[in-house]
Amino acid sequence: xxxxxxxxxxxxxxxxxxxxxxxxxxxxxxxxxxxxxxxxxxxxxxxxxxxxxxxxxxxxxxxxxxxxxxxxxxxxxxxxxxxxxxxxxxxxxxxxxxxxxxxxxxxxxxxxxxxxxxxxxxxxxxxxxxxxxxxx
Amino acid sequence: xxxxxxxxxxxxxxxxxxxxxxxxxxxxxxxxxxxxxxxxxxxxxxxxxxxxxxxxxxxxxxxxxxxxxxxxxxxxxxxxxxxxxxxxxxxxxxxxxxxxxxxxxxxxxxxxxxxxxxxxxxxxxx
Ligand code: HEM
Numbered sequence: 001x002x003x004x005x006x007x008x009x010x011x012x013x014x015x016x017x018x019x020x021x022x023x024x025x026x027x028x029x030x031x032x033x034x035x036x037x038x039x040x041x042x043x044x045x046x047x048x049x050x051x052x053x054x055x056x057x058x059x060x061x062x063x064x065x066x067x068x069x070x071x072x073x074x075x076x077x078x079x080x081x082x083x084x085x086x087x088x089x090x091x092x093x094x095x096x097x098x099x100x101x102x103x104x105x106x107x108x109x110x111x112x113x114x115x116x117x118x119x120x121x122x123x124x125x126x127x128x129x130x131x132x133x134x135x136x
Numbered sequence: 137x138x139x140x141x142x143x144x145x146x147x148x149x150x151x152x153x154x155x156x157x158x159x160x161x162x163x164x165x166x167x168x169x170x171x172x173x174x175x176x177x178x179x180x181x182x183x184x185x186x187x188x189x190x191x192x193x194x195x196x197x198x199x200x201x202x203x204x205x206x207x208x209x210x211x212x213x214x215x216x217x218x219x220x221x222x223x224x225x226x227x228x229x230x231x232x233x234x235x236x237x238x239x240x241x242x243x244x245x246x247x248x249x250x251x252x253x254x255x256x257x258x259x260x261x262x
Contacts, residue, residue, distance in 0.1 A: 032222065035215075035218050035222075036219070036222065038211075038215065039215040039218065039219055042211060042212065042215060042247060042251075043247070045251060046247050046250050046251045046254070049195075049250075049251050049254035049255060049258075050250065050251075050254045052188075052191055052192055052195060052254065052258055053253075053254040053255075053257045053258050056188040059188045059191070060188070079177070082173060082177060086169075086170060086173060086174075089166050089169075089170070090170065092166075093163060093166060093167065096163060124177060124181055127181045128180075128181045128184040129184060129185070
């Protein structure tokens with residue numbers, strides 16, 4: 001197994017410095033980042049549910065936090081994370097089912113997921129009346 | 137001398153250390169979370185500028201409370217498995233990996249139970 005020649009330092013695989021940028025590997029790390037973000041987001045869900053269970057005072061405080069601009073920024077990030085992770089998650093599941101692993105399909109569905117998450121984020125915030133003037 | 141059959145030995149071995157059970161649970165919860173999270177997003181949009189009584193009544197409604205409980209279970213289970221994979225990939229100091237694994241498990245269970253308990257309290261108080 002470990003011969004003497006193998007003991008000196010060798011370059012890491014994958015050779016990051018010789019890889020050309022491709023949509024596919026960025027999508028893959030973003031899936032992980034959004035999964036992590038959604039996991040952090042569960043803290044907000046727990047806090048919100050406990051606030052509702054505790055009473056109107058706590059609820060009003062939670063609501064004020066969520067509707068403040070940092071709160072809204074978090075919610076925007078959460079919305080995008082959710083739809084990205086959901087869309088790309090379905091892409092993952094289709095690979096597990098044996099579909100869509102050809103390079104061409106991989107790129108096409110990748111861009112589709114990006115488009116899907118941006119559109120869904122926009123639609124949700126529009127429906128929630130966040131975009132002034134054009135609320136339904 | 138080996139008393140275990142090759143199959144019994146192979147069971148439980150795998151890339152995620154707990155083998156295919158982990159893998160399956162991650163996919164099953166993922167499938168469940170697709171309709172659950174769409175429903176949740178849709179509901180939150182409807183509650184955007186709702187007052188306390190409306191939000192409380194919405195969670196207390198039995199179907200909503202039930203689906204919320206399933207969502208909480210699926211989300212925390214899925215998230216716990218996912219975070220464990222991330223830890224396995226990036227943390228290579230054995231004791232740190234172990235501490236983080238334990239932390240993620242405990243935190244997921246505590247937070248999940250807290251969320252479920254809040255829903256049950258809301259649904260049962262009137
Ligand atoms: C909305 C529906 C969802 C779908 C379809 C979905 C799908 C998936 C899939 C298929 C994986 C495995 C990816 C892989 O094999 O590398 C995964 C990983 C993960 N998911 Fe989800 N997920 C969903 C929601 C969530 C939610 C709500 C959370 C957090 C509360 C979450 C957190 C994670 C984490 C932390 C990972 C690990 C990421 C990694 O290993 O790179 N997911 N998800």
